[in-house]
Amino acid sequence: MANNVLTVGNAKIISLHDTVIPSRMTDFIPGTKPGDWKKYPKEVDEKGFARKPMNIAAFLVITPKQKVLVDAGIGPVPFPSSPDLVGSMLGRLKRTGVQPEDIDMVFATHVHLDHMGWCAVLDGNKLTRTFPRAKYVVPQTDWDSLFNPKAVYKRRPKDTSDQGMEIMSWSKPLAERMAIFGNIEHTTEDGQNITPELKVMDTPGHTPGHQSVLLSSKGERIFFPGDAMHFPVQLDVPERIVGADVHPKLGARTRSRVSKWMEKEGVMVASCHFPAPGFGHVVRGKGRRYWQPLKPK
Numbered sequence: 001m002a003n004n005v006l007t008v009g010n011a012k013i014i015s016l017h018d019t020v021i022p023s024r025m026t027d028f029i030p031g032t033k034p035g036d037w038k039k040y041p042k043e044v045d046e047k048g049f050a051r052k053p054m055n056i057a058a059f060l061v062i063t064p065k066q067k068v069l070v071d072a073g074i075g076p077v078p079f080p081s082s083p084d085l086v087g088s089m090l091g092r093l094k095r096t097g098v099q100p101e102d103i104d105m106v107f108a109t110h111v112h113l114d115h116m117g118w119c120a121v122l123d124g125n126k127l128t129r130t131f132p133r134a135k136y137v138v139p140q141t142d143w144d145s146l147f148n149p150k151a152v153y154k155r156r157p158k159d160t161s162d163q164g165m166e167i168m169s170w171s172k173p174l175a176e177r178m179a180i181f182g183n184i185e186h187t188t189e190d191g192q193n194i195t196p197e198l199k200v201m202d203t204p205g206h207t208p209g210h211q212s213v214l215l216s217s218k219g220e221r222i223f224f225p226g227d228a229m230h231f232p233v234q235l236d237v238p239e240r241i242v243g244a245d246v247h248p249k250l251g252a253r254t255r256s257r258v259s260k261w262m263e264k265e266g267v268m269v270a271s272c273h274f275p276a277p278g279f280g281h282v283v284r285g286k287g288r289r290y291w292q293p294l295k296p297k
């Protein structure tokens with residue numbers, strides 16, 4: 001089996017690479033200098049760049065009754081912070097034998113562009129619907145933060161980063177198009193099932209309503225943390241503030257909680273931003289917490 005395909009109970013998970021973003025940890029985690037990362041020579045180089053750039057991926061989850069995309073990559077429109085960056089995920093999806101019309105649901109862990117990008121394709125200059133039958137499911141609080149921000153930020157006004165807010169604003173044109181496409185539903189509760197196998201878990205901070213996903217099938221599990229963390233090295237320093245988080249302090253608390261939970265549970269993890277294909281476990285050894293990628297079979 002290719003190393004981007006995993007079987008979990010009755011489900012098949014296929015990691016679909018979209019693109020990569022070169023990333024400097026000293027920018028990603030503001031206030032750190034290259035020297036601060038000396039302890040992690042395998043993960044961060046002497047100039048402060050992550051040795052492996054941030055992967056952008058989506059996961060195709062095939063269950064006996066449904067085909068679900070957990071996140072939908074950067075998509076066909078250049079990413080605002082890196083104008084050369086467009087995704088390749090849709091071609092990879094088709095090469096698995098699954099066509100856009102086969103997708104039953106797209107769940108976005110949050111409303112950032114690199115998680116909803118392929119919800120639309122370009123037809124000339126116009127964004128049109130990519131997955132004609134799919135229901136789009138997006139956390140309610142995140143959707144509100146684009147279309148009814150007062151309701152959200154009234155509850156969390158004191159811990160908001162300008163960078164996080166700017167990144168959030170990039171998503172609005174696409175979300176407006178999605179609203180016109182219709183067939184959008186929202187998750188409103190922690191622990192809500194979106195399919196019999198997939199349950200969302202509240203992991204706010206990166207965005208106000210960010211949710212991770214846990215798949216359980218026949219006693220086996222796999223966890224999709226979404227953007228609770230972006231780089232494996234963060235597992236050991238989850239408390240470090242991330243500039244791209246809308247609510248940086250809440251994000252740090254969530255990252256600490258999720259990192260500990262993944263280690264304690266020993267759960268299989270599918271990370272959209274860890275190096276492709278993003279499957280592995282969070283383990284402890286040599287006095288630190290680290291990422292152990294799944295060995296290719």
Ligand SMILES: [Zn+2]
Binds near residue numbers: 112114115227273
């Ligand atoms: Zn992301």
